[in-house]
């Protein structure tokens with residue numbers, strides 16, 4: 001089918017139930033579906049939205065276009081969980097069905113107020129000349145999951161931005177509501193974070209742009225997100241068109257963070273000792289990460305594993321993208337750590353201990369043959385070793401996801417997906433690398449789920465997330481080295497969440 005604009009933006013009611021069912025049936029047969037990551041029943045999934053804890057449950061929404069693997073008329077799909085791992089689908093919650101969100105219920109956040117969850121989101125509206133009019137809208141979700149939209153928008157686009165003004169994050173600090181928004185400055189056409197405040201959610205005051213960097217942040221900032229992590233403000237955002245001299249990145253658009261020193265939202269100021277932003281994830285496919293401060297005292301983050309403006313192999317199967325697993329954030333000695341949440345361990349079954357024992361092996365050592373393609377692999381490699389860990393490998397190693405490492409003086413880990421399966425996004429390179437501390441053991445905690453892999457390095461001091469689309473012949477885990485190699489670890493099969 002040709003995805004004309006008219007098709008992408010036609011009302012949901014123009015699609016028949018039979019069409020949707022047939023799409024869902026097609027998607028259900030895909031070889032690439034993850035088992036313990038959230039993926040769409042059909043169509044396209046993008047940004048996580050409204051991540052919150054309400055009514056004794058975790059709530060998470062995502063941007064959804066259910067009718068194909070394209071960016072069309074967006075709504076919010078709702079999920080709930082008791083443990084941040086097992087997600088139950090609740091269906092479409094926020095639909096583009098008013099004059100203030102007619103062309104998409106775009107990204108936003110959620111905040112518990114008294115006995116309801118307040119949702120703040122961008123209503124994307126296009127006029128007959130296809131001019132964009134963004135509205136910042138509100139809705140209440142009650143304890144019975146009933147959603148009621150506010151009659152009128154909370155505020156419109158200010159004079160000083162273009163129509164690229166969206167993705168509000170609602171925060172409550174010092175008896176004041178603040179909204180951080182992604183924006184493009186009208187005069188300079190540069191990316192900014194806009195800041196608004198309100199005492200009552202009705203009357204909003206424009207505080208201008210958040211002063212958080214002296215660097216130019218490209219032509220647009222999407223999905224700004226502020227959380228407190230171990231008493232430090234952490235700013236996560238997506239600068240589009242960022243000059244690579246400011247910060248090196250390979251993905252089409254980076255998702256970055258800055259650890260702050262001081263935060264004064266009333267004065268629109270966020271100061272930091274960090275010279276430039278850093279990649280939130282050092283792999284290939286993370287974007288639009290949303291984090292929030294939960295009542296249990298932790299900061300949790302979840303990312304879209306997919307990127308704008310890139311085709312993925314499952315587009316042909318009428319579905320695209322998934323969410324990352326939830327990551328708990330920590331800041332230690334000025335560095336950001338991301339860790340799997342404890343409940344991930346509940347998915348483990350049938351563990352297998354891996355060690356070369358006294359007979360250290362060399363060359364190609366098959367650690368696991370014909371494993372399930374849904375597993376966790378925890379491996380410690382002592383200092384002074386070098387080799388390549390191949391995941392999703394075939395017999396002759398013609399195809400694999402290749403994790404090359406050295407734990408010697410010039411220690412590093414690189415991940416190469418060049419021969420990992422169906423090709424995509426090659427224009428943006430097939431390899432990502434991180435430097436590691438010299439002469440120190442390397443701890444890998446790898447989560448593999450059919451077509452997504454999340455690699456937590458040294459207790460989350462780096463995370464590399466990626467999609468890959470291997471063939472059915474790629475079922476081995478092989479450790480390759482030209483020297484004797486020592487290691488110690490465990491492989492677990494992981495259960496599906498549904």
Ligand code: FRU
Nearest residue numbers: 047063074106107166222288
């Ligand atoms: C980021 C984004 C947001 C927007 C949403 C629309 O991926 O472009 O800026 O609100 O996706 O789906």
